[in-house]
Amino acid sequence: MSDPVQTLLDQLRLGIQTSGAVRTARNATRRKPEAGHDLRAGHARLRSARNRARAQQAAWRSAWRTCRGAAFRGSARSAADAVLAELAADPVELVRRADAVIYHSSAGKDSVVGLHRAVQAAKRAGCLHKLVVVHADLGPDTEWPGVRELAQRQAERYGLSFLVVAADGGFVGMVEKRRMFPDAKRRLCTSSLKRDELAPIYTRITAALGLDEQALIVSVYGVRGGESAARAKKAPLSIDSRASSGKRLVLTWNIIHHLSAADVWSEISEHGLEYHPIYDTGLDRLSCAYCILAPDAALVLATRVCFALGLPIPGVYVDLERRIGHTFKPSQTLAGVVAAARMLDALDGPLVWSRGDAVRRHLGEDACRRWEQRLACAA
Ligand code: SF4
Known part of the structure; x- marks a missing residue:
């Protein structure tokens, strides 16, 4: 029997690969002419990648018609958004589909509630073994004492594996080296101390899975829309194109995006x-x-x-x-x-x-x- 969600997920994967190929081919045509760089061949590759992307969009529509029994009115991108919204609305199904689930823990109040929810979804899906907790340590004299230890206790409460990443020198070392503090426009603290340090974790987990096909990794954050205008604009589930590759499709899941601060404190008390x-x-x-x-x-x-x-x-x-x-x-x-x-x-x-x-x-x-x-x- 055909599996509609799987069919649409497969199309989603192909979409990432073709748009990645278009991006790579386009960048190649923009490189400065140099010895050994064949611009004509670069343009041919770009044409071919664009043709593949067009074919993939047609496949999207056809898959949608087969699964939903009606034509999809919109772009392939909005079809992808619709599939992601459906998956986000069914956390148990989402965890069941994933090959690995990475929980990004800051040990904060939103983080611990998000972790509790992720664990409940994983338990209901019978997939708690897929869940691993990762914490980015920002260094001594920056974080409050006991943050890393608390993140570990929060993970161990559910028997989960706990990994820590830490950049050399931490926040203070980064500021010292750059001779300036980051600011809201250039949040190097988030990109260099968290995102860059976490990148090898995806590679390690993908390698450990050892799959012949592209792995589906769900990356979970305790981010709430109510925290800021920028966070309110984030989708509950989206594609992390930076972390995705031919070997893995990484989805970012803001598991408590819809909760208020009052909801968070209620769940902390209740559980x-x-x-x-x-x-x-x-x-x-x-x-x-x-x-x-x-x-x-x-x-x-x-x-x-x-x-x-x-x-x-x-x-x-x-x-x-x-x-x-x-x-x-x-x-x-x-x-x-x-x-x-x-x-x-x-x-x-x-x-x-x-x-x-x-x-x-x-x-x-x-x-x-x-x-x-x-x-x-x-x-
Ligand atoms: S934005 Fe930068 S300074 Fe603020 S908590 Fe995050 S890492 Fe620390």
Whole structure:
């Protein structure tokens, strides 16, 4: 019996390959003329790749008609989007179709809820063995203490394999080398410390699968649309063309894209999920202690938390600013942030908080008690 989802997925794979071939052929025709570079042959290859892409689009439409019993009105690209939306709406089916599922864990609150959901889908699909958790470590004096260990405990709660990638020197080393901090437009911290470091993992996992056909790898993130305008525009499921190749089709799955922050805290309480104590201080993102995207108030609060915990991070960053002659943000120096934090500590006294304050703040005392009980049971 024909399998409609498989037929459409096969077309999706072919689509990636043909558009990749068109891209490669087009780039070859744009190279500077040099010895041994045959431009005419390059144009012939481009024509042939475009013909293949046209044939593939016709195949898309034909597959759609066969599977759905009606003509598809739209482009091959919108047909691909429709298939991806269908798959995203059925997490169990998506995990069943995948050859491997990589969960990208930051250990943050959204991340732990996304992981719990991915595990439930994998269990229902009978495929928990496909799931592996990967954490990108941004280095000492950058992340809050215990992030990596928490990510590991969150994975081990479900018996999952846990991998860590870490760039040499971490965030501080990268800034020192470039002699400037990244910013919202050039988020080198995300690309060089996370994406580039994760690339070999795809190669390793694809090789370990040892398939004769193109592997389907689902790459899962705890990204919520409500976090920012840019994230709201992301699709729940999309093709990661950068990580995909002839050997693997990589899909990016934002598994909790539709959840609100309140939903996240409810799931943390309901399932007794372990979250990082940094949320109890009033900070609402785990990330780096000093994130280039954080508002000034969050930077000041993070500094006061560092003072309360006796962490050296503020001194390391202020010193870094001085050494490289570049400020943390175009409009804000960390030296200024530290001075503001010192002033608030002098006025109000040092920060204090208790374990569970984040759940208490979002859901109330009863929910906090239930969270503590469930967390103790899960341990
Ligand atoms: S948390 Fe902020 S500073 Fe840290 S890597 Fe992400 S974007 Fe960069």
